[in-house]
Amino acid sequence: MNRRLRCYDCGETFEVDERKRCVCGEPLWFDVDTAGFEWPDEDWTAGMWRYVDVLPVSEPIGPTPGTTPLVRAEELEEYAGCRLSLKPEGQNPTGSFKDRGTAVGVSYAAATGYDWIGTVSHGNMALSTSAYAASAGLEAAVFVPADTPPERLELIARHDPRIFRVEGDYGQLYADTLALEHGSDLDVTFVNSDTPLRVAGQKTVGYEILEEFEPDVPDAIVLPVSSGGHASGIWKAVRELEDAGLLEETPRLYFVQAGPCDPIATAYREGRDEVTPIDPGETIAVSIANSDPPSGTRTLRAARETGGAVVSVPDEATREAMDRLATTAGLSVEPSSAVALAGVRQLSESSKLAPDDDVVTVLTGSGYKERYDVDVDSRARTIDLADLEDELAAAVDG
Template structure:
């Protein structure tokens, strides 16, 4: 039977009774670790969409495989990218979450949440999570309430609105909406950033990474962090794999934040066990610009428990890394994702990694949704049709 457990104090709750413990920390689902094993590649026979998605780990999830869009979440590519590896290593393996149905890792949590919940759903988000919930609700024929900040750009609103949710631009202190909707009797189930069902779905990215390396494991997993929900899911998955005997040691978890808004990194640097809220500055890493992360303490604990770290990345380094990923690895990501590979570069320079290390980097969202509004004129050559042969020959060796 599913139950919810507090990672910090160990208090247990029945599923659905709460999202946060009485101690104030977030809860996550606990399932039987002893019953988990890597799925048989031949399981089920024939072609089943869910077998190449997160639903291959259905036995470890608090929901059953659905049909439709939710069945397509997960199963994202993982490949080594030597062209962006720093001198003397480590080996970098990119987990490209932008290939999920709506272009981000948020589809994992939304898929599991939608499969477990009935009736209308909602979320507090002005980015990837809003788009994911709106799309999955549309696919399931469900009503969706999407609460966005009043300064959300029209371009983002247009992306979300195409799925016809109930879209609310909220005036006032947007940061408090998470708590306003947490457990409130509104007739709508809110799948916010670190809801237990969302964390349960998002942990599957770590299952996919570790299964790809099995019977070995990567030395480290690096990912951006905002609310702390994704970091929590990765930590939960690694703990389960260790308990099931599928990992001998846990990969180190490294989290990356933009230096202009880095409350978790700040707590790590200061040796604190609790994250204090900060007033973040504007940053291109909009998706992780979270000065008061609801699962910040749990994310911090994940890094510490696995001998990892939390890094801050400068704005210049982040934007340069985004360009490097596109030009050298062929992967377009949001600035919020680029902090992860930029952090690998900084950590390697600081001696955290060496040439023998395998580091899996989770690129959480696609840059094709949030690309620049214009193109640098220097990158485009205007030519006549008659000049095409000569211009093309110029690039040949």
């Protein structure tokens, strides 16, 4: 494929290493011609590299992301209010959806000859970038908020990156790293949350979902949104597959934010065309707490053009959804993922989703990487082996 970048908004094009955002200020993505594209013949063990023909790299490096299962969750449908399928992206190599974009970014950086790759992250993307850089023999520089918990840094440190805990505004840090890459001679490329290489990788989850449904199309895809990079990737997949003539209909795209930090949902509610930064509150959904989302306006556009919406849910609903997933579907996810299921329930209650709608919910990250406040003692007792039968009988017959 060619490697030009295009602005989704004003249409301007650029060379791939020229810049990551348009002169108009909006984020760029790859200009991909999918006329004639067909679903690949090769088997699914290639993971996301199954779609290498529409990706800007040809030599995959590192652990294989993708081919995460699509799980019909009938046991959750009364709660969700629709026909529900789950896409547990926590089954990727480092436990989150971020591996798809990272794999493209790191493969590109290695092929292009960079020695360093950088990212700005609350945790998942720093972990993913550090792991893939290690597998490619590249150095990683990861920039995280200064108050990132040490337990999360421990996971990241295993892959031996340079970790910078940054005191300062997170949105400004994002912008400054891109400015630095294009305004200095430093041998580093940044694969931030919504940069073109990352969006190219993230689009593969959209390709997988839509290929698994074909010849049908799900009525809606629902995912959490933070920077808007993941949302942009899924919208890109829908657009490219429409261009290829492979979709009979367009799925509605719904994006869900955490109530205490919901700049995109706020702009949507207020009918605005642009997302502006907000003054955020605290939320349990730390991975998506971005008060100044660089692809916020693009996400707004994706929701409107596909007939979807952007909503936000209170933390209490997120906690309930997280518990339902663990105790009813057997899936432990992080709060930032549970936000999406809480959003599905809210969208059903407000009749934006109908009971017979086929809805795919993307669960972005595994819950097992973090410790939560779960009451172990109410579920556990210490017994003597000699009392095994009595204890088990009391439980089973009780």
